[in-house]
Amino acid sequence: MMESVSLIRPELFLALAALAFLLMSAWFQKAEGIIYGCAGVMVIAALWIACADGAGVLLNGMIAVDDFRRFVKVIILLSGAAALLFAPSFFKQDDPVDGAYGVLALFASLGMLGMVSATHLLSFYVSFELQNLALYILVAMRRDNRASSEAGVKYFVLGALASGVMVFGLSWLYGFAGSGSYAMIASAADHAQGLGLGVGMIFVLAGLAFKVSLVPFHMWTPDVYDGAAAPVTGFLTAAPKIAAMAVLGFLLLVPFGGLWVFWQGPLAALALLSMFWGALAGLLQTHIKRLMAYSAILNMGTLLLAVLARDGQSLLLYLCVYVMAALGVMGGVSLIRIKGQELERIEDCAGLGRVHPVLAGAMALCLFSLAAVPPMAGFLGKFMVFFAAVKADFTGLAALGLLASVLAAAFYLRVVKVIYFEAPKQEAASFEAQGLPARAAAAAVVLLALASSFLMIYPGPLLTWTASAAESLL
Amino acid sequence: MLEAIPLLSLLNAAPFLGFFAVFLFDDRHAKRVALFFAGLTAALALMVLAGFDPAGAPFQFVEKVPWITALGLSYHKGIDGISLWFVMLTVFLTPVAMMAGFAVKERTRLFMGLFLLLEAMILGVFTTLDLFLFYVFFEGVLIPMFFIIGLWGGEQRFYAAMKFFLYTFLGSVLMLLAVFVMILKTGSGDMTAMMGFAFPKELALFLWMGFFASFAIKTPMWPFHTWLPLAHVQAPTAGSVILAALLLKMGGYGFIRISLQMLPQASQVFAPLMIILSLVAIIYASLVALAQVDMKKLVAYSSVAHMGFMTLGIFSGTREGLEGAMMVMISHALVSAALFLGVGVLYERTHTRQIEAYGGVAQVMPHFAALMMVFFLAALGLPGTSGFVGEFLSLQGAWLYDGFVAFIAALGVILSASYMLWLYKRVFFGAVEKPLVRGLTDLGAREYVMLVPLMLFVLGMGLYPSFVRDVFAPSLMRVMEVWG
Numbered sequence: 001m002m003e004s005v006s007l008i009r010p011e012l013f014l015a016l017a018a019l020a021f022l023l024m025s026a027w028f029q030k031a032e033g034i035i036y037g038c039a040g041v042m043v044i045a046a047l048w049i050a051c052a053d054g055a056g057v058l059l060n061g062m063i064a065v066d067d068f069r070r071f072v073k074v075i076i077l078l079s080g081a082a083a084l085l086f087a088p089s090f091f092k093q094d095d096p097v098d099g100a101y102g103v104l105a106l107f108a109s110l111g112m113l114g115m116v117s118a119t120h121l122l123s124f125y126v127s128f129e130l131q132n133l134a135l136y137i138l139v140a141m142r143r144d145n146r147a148s149s150e151a152g153v154k155y156f157v158l159g160a161l162a163s164g165v166m167v168f169g170l171s172w173l174y175g176f177a178g179s180g181s182y183a184m185i186a187s188a189a190d191h192a193q194g195l196g197l198g199v200g201m202i203f204v205l206a207g208l209a210f211k212v213s214l215v216p217f218h219m220w221t222p223d224v225y226d227g228a229a230a231p232v233t234g235f236l237t238a239a240p241k242i243a244a245m246a247v248l249g250f251l252l253l254v255p256f257g258g259l260w261v262f263w264q265g266p267l268a269a270l271a272l273l274s275m276f277w278g279a280l281a282g283l284l285q286t287h288i289k290r291l292m293a294y295s296a297i298l299n300m301g302t303l304l305l306a307v308l309a310r311d312g313q314s315l316l317l318y319l320c321v322y323v324m325a326a327l328g329v330m331g332g333v334s335l336i337r338i339k340g341q342e343l344e345r346i347e348d349c350a351g352l353g354r355v356h357p358v359l360a361g362a363m364a365l366c367l368f369s370l371a372a373v374p375p376m377a378g379f380l381g382k383f384m385v386f387f388a389a390v391k392a393d394f395t396g397l398a399a400l401g402l403l404a405s406v407l408a409a410a411f412y413l414r415v416v417k418v419i420y421f422e423a424p425k426q427e428a429a430s431f432e433a434q435g436l437p438a439r440a441a442a443a444a445v446v447l448l449a450l451a452s453s454f455l456m457i458y459p460g461p462l463l464t465w466t467a468s469a470a471e472s473l474l
Numbered sequence: 475m476l477e478a479i480p481l482l483s484l485l486n487a488a489p490f491l492g493f494f495a496v497f498l499f500d501d502r503h504a505k506r507v508a509l510f511f512a513g514l515t516a517a518l519a520l521m522v523l524a525g526f527d528p529a530g531a532p533f534q535f536v537e538k539v540p541w542i543t544a545l546g547l548s549y550h551k552g553i554d555g556i557s558l559w560f561v562m563l564t565v566f567l568t569p570v571a572m573m574a575g576f577a578v579k580e581r582t583r584l585f586m587g588l589f590l591l592l593e594a595m596i597l598g599v600f601t602t603l604d605l606f607l608f609y610v611f612f613e614g615v616l617i618p619m620f621f622i623i624g625l626w627g628g629e630q631r632f633y634a635a636m637k638f639f640l641y642t643f644l645g646s647v648l649m650l651l652a653v654f655v656m657i658l659k660t661g662s663g664d665m666t667a668m669m670g671f672a673f674p675k676e677l678a679l680f681l682w683m684g685f686f687a688s689f690a691i692k693t694p695m696w697p698f699h700t701w702l703p704l705a706h707v708q709a710p711t712a713g714s715v716i717l718a719a720l721l722l723k724m725g726g727y728g729f730i731r732i733s734l735q736m737l738p739q740a741s742q743v744f745a746p747l748m749i750i751l752s753l754v755a756i757i758y759a760s761l762v763a764l765a766q767v768d769m770k771k772l773v774a775y776s777s778v779a780h781m782g783f784m785t786l787g788i789f790s791g792t793r794e795g796l797e798g799a800m801m802v803m804i805s806h807a808l809v810s811a812a813l814f815l816g817v818g819v820l821y822e823r824t825h826t827r828q829i830e831a832y833g834g835v836a837q838v839m840p841h842f843a844a845l846m847m848v849f850f851l852a853a854l855g856l857p858g859t860s861g862f863v864g865e866f867l868s869l870q871g872a873w874l875y876d877g878f879v880a881f882i883a884a885l886g887v888i889l890s891a892s893y894m895l896w897l898y899k900r901v902f903f904g905a906v907e908k909p910l911v912r913g914l915t916d917l918g919a920r921e922y923v924m925l926v927p928l929m930l931f932v933l934g935m936g937l938y939p940s941f942v943r944d945v946f947a948p949s950l951m952r953v954m955e956v957w958g
Contacts, residue, residue, distance in 0.1 A: 313544075368617060373613060373614075373616060373617060373643075374609065374610035374611075374613045374614050375610050375611075375614050379610070379613075383606070383650075386650070386651075386654060387545065387654050387657070387658075390651070390654040390655060390658065391654075391658055395651070395655075398651065398654070399648075399651055402647040402648075402650060402651060403644075403647065405647065406640065406643055406644045406647050409639070409640065409643055410636070410640055413620070413636060413639060413640070414636075416620075417624060417632055417635070417636065420621065420624065420625060421624045421625060421631065421632055421635070422632075456610075459541075459542060463542060463544060467544060
């Protein structure tokens with residue numbers, strides 16, 4: 001027993017650290033210190049998980065540890081830490097920095113780790129809600145900002161609805177499988193109870209689709225992304241998406257693997273709708289954070305192709321490269337200040353290429369990576385996913401997805417165009433990003449951009465790691 | 475000893491390094507640093523040319539290192555007689571274009587860096603033997619060119635840059651699908667393995683169409699050419715030079731290397747369609763060229779017509795036609811580069827490209843007029859210039875394919891003579907009436923350095939074409955063998 005608990009030591013460490021920082025934030029005035037401390041804790045936990053090995057099921061079959069889960073947990077924590085780095089310099093300028101930001105991010109990450117680790121519906125749902133509650137507060141954290149409050153309420157109301165739908169589905173699953181354990185569900189799915197389980201599974205799928213913003217469950221995404229503070233949006237684009245997408249892939253491929261006939265069609269429809277609606281609506285956006293929301297919708301749709309193709313490796317690889325590039329862009333967005341105000345409209349980026357060449361270059365690299373133009377890492381991800389889809393005989397779907405990716409390239413390029421080709425406008429000419437926190441954030445953006453460009457040239461380690469992680473999935 | 479050095483990798487790496495090195499210097503020194511790296515690349519290319527044995531193995535200087543082993547992809551390089559000439563053109567024309575870019579006053583460093591990056595990508599396309607890597611470079615070209623058009627272009631540069639990027643990106647995406655299938659079927663990205671691979675007939679047709687979408691847009695073939703005049707007119711001179719001389723050749727190279735060599739049967743099925751499209755391109759683009767009032771646009775449309783001769787030669791399915799296509803490509807690279815440089819020379823002085831703004835330039839700029847005469851004559855295919863050899867062989871190929879096809883294509887030769895000579899007459903001859911023209915000064919040293927070597931190559935290739943031909947002929951023979 002002790003041996004198996006040792007497998008989740010990093011998670012326990014994370015939970016204790018979250019509680020400790022929660023207490024500290026009540027007394028300790030240096031909020032920045034708390035945020036950096038939380039980021040540090042995440043990095044330590046990530047490294048700890050990455051260096052650990054061994055697999056097993058523990059806590060009476062509630063939680064499991066294996067290579068797939070380990071990989072997902074590491075990228076959740078690293079992306080969360082990166083998003084935390086963007087916060088201090090952002091909040092310093094118009095709102096007082098609140099240490100709660102870091103603490104809430106820690107709790108959210110803890111929930112995500114639980115979601116990913118779960119092997120039982122109960123542990124899954126509890127972690128899912130832990131994550132949700134923390135995220136609702138994060139979005140609404142700027143109390144004096146109307147957009148932020150509106151986004152928080154919207155996120156909460158719709159999220160609660162989605163949770164309700166999901167619980168309804170979970171109850172069906174429990175009823176038909178006779179147990180909440182994934183293993184029991186899997187064996188029930190292979191036997192006679194297909195239909196009832198299928199109904200339950202569709203509701204669970206809907207709840208998760210809400211979380212990863214797949215069309216038609218995406219309505220909240222643009223408003224929430226736009227209303228939340230830029231670093232929070234950065235957090236939302238990365239960690240929760242990784243967690244929900246990995247869980248979605250895992251649930252469909254492993255416990256629901258036998259229900260293939262039930263989910264294949266709906267999933268293909270979700271993929272197509274998300275890819276095209278994400279790409280088309282993205283073309284019309286004038287706000288950078290809304291654009292990133294549609295980019296998320298499109299990319300999550302693309303990831304479904306990897307799930308359809310039952311290819312864990314490309315799923316993980318694409319998640320990695322997408323998150324790196326999206327975080328890079330959001331980091332840039334949270335750094336840029338236009339006359340002391342947060343960057344909102346794309347057109348306000350005009351002339352960034354002249355004023356902040358390094359930041360602009362890093363953002364451009366990330367945007368090209370999102371557009372999946374070779375030789376950027378985004379292309380490697382796209383190649384792997386579509387290759388897997390073609391290999392699994394989804395050639396038509398892959399062709400349509402590639403067409404959607406051309407449309408998407410148009411909206412990413414538009415941002416590059418504004419950054420580089422357009423002259424700075426007079427009233428918005430001042431960009432500010434100074435001080436040590438800003439430099440740290442800028443360094444993170446540059447690192448993400450470099451990773452987005454060089455990962456393609458030297459993909460070896462990432463490929464082996466994703467391959468071994470995917471192996472433990474199927 | 476030469477075998478021990480990974481010469482192609484060095485050749486490819488030199489401009490990449492240059493791209494990064496340029497940013498270590500300020501704007502003034504950037505030019506010299508960029509030229510140094512372009513020169514280094516050219517020197518390496520000359521070593522490749524010297525070491526290349528036309529009668530030797532099909533692919534030489536081969537390097538192969540596993541890369542993404544799960545999919546059978548490797549870092550695989552090698553050249554044959556066909557790609558060798560494109561490599562030579564690239565290393566020769568890039569410094570020429572850079573010198574044309576010396577006129578650029580803003581952000582010189584970035585400008586020079588982007589040209590080195592562009593050179594690296596183009597060299598990558600022509601030296602790679604792995605289909606995945608080929609695609610990466612083929613697409614990678616878009617990023618530097620997007621910035622070159624968008625940052626230093628004319629008034630409509632945003633629109634032109636976006637259209638250029640998205641149009642070619644759309645074509646490439648269809649090619650990507652074909653790339654997936656070919657890698658899946660053969661189990662690796664090895665292009666040499668694909669050349670002998672018998673793809674199922676039905677599948678081969680679809681694959682062929684995927685590649686066609688990309689190459690036809692890149693070449694460009696009628697009716698996929700609409701991005702080209704726009705991009706050319708908006709691009710700075712140096713960008714136009716690279717675009718016309720090298721980027722378009724990637725389409726032709728792809729047709730030979732992939733469509734013909736890997737999917738010969740499908741190519742035969744589609745040959746009639748390609749011939750028809752080529753003829754339409756030749757006649758239509760020539761007629762449109764006649765109607766142009768903008769010099770750069772006229773030259774752009776003449777490029778479309780010349781590329782028509784190229785595709786005509788390739789898909790005539792004859793040895794003569796193929797050799798003609800190669801000659802057309804090499805000659806067009808030199809001639810179109812020179813023509814765009816010529817337009818640039820005038821534009822830098824007067825800031826207009828309108829034909830009607832000129833007249834009598836020959837009296838004010840006699841040396842320039844004389845030099846340009848050579849290029850104009852080469853463009854219309856006068857014997858003794860490089861243009862003649864290619865057009866003649868292409869027509870010969872067309873004749874062997876079908877007499878009527880050759881007849882129509884020959885009309886195109888007459889049309890090209892008319893628009894080129896008419897352009898020359900309107901710009902260079904006549905009395906000096908416009909004050910704009912009166913103030914012109916003849917070529918400066920930098921412009922001589924750009925244009926004279928081009929002229930020597932154009933004349934040299936016209937007088938002694940076998941030097942060029944002997945290198946690529948054995949490789950083309952291999953293409954013909956698969957074609958059957």
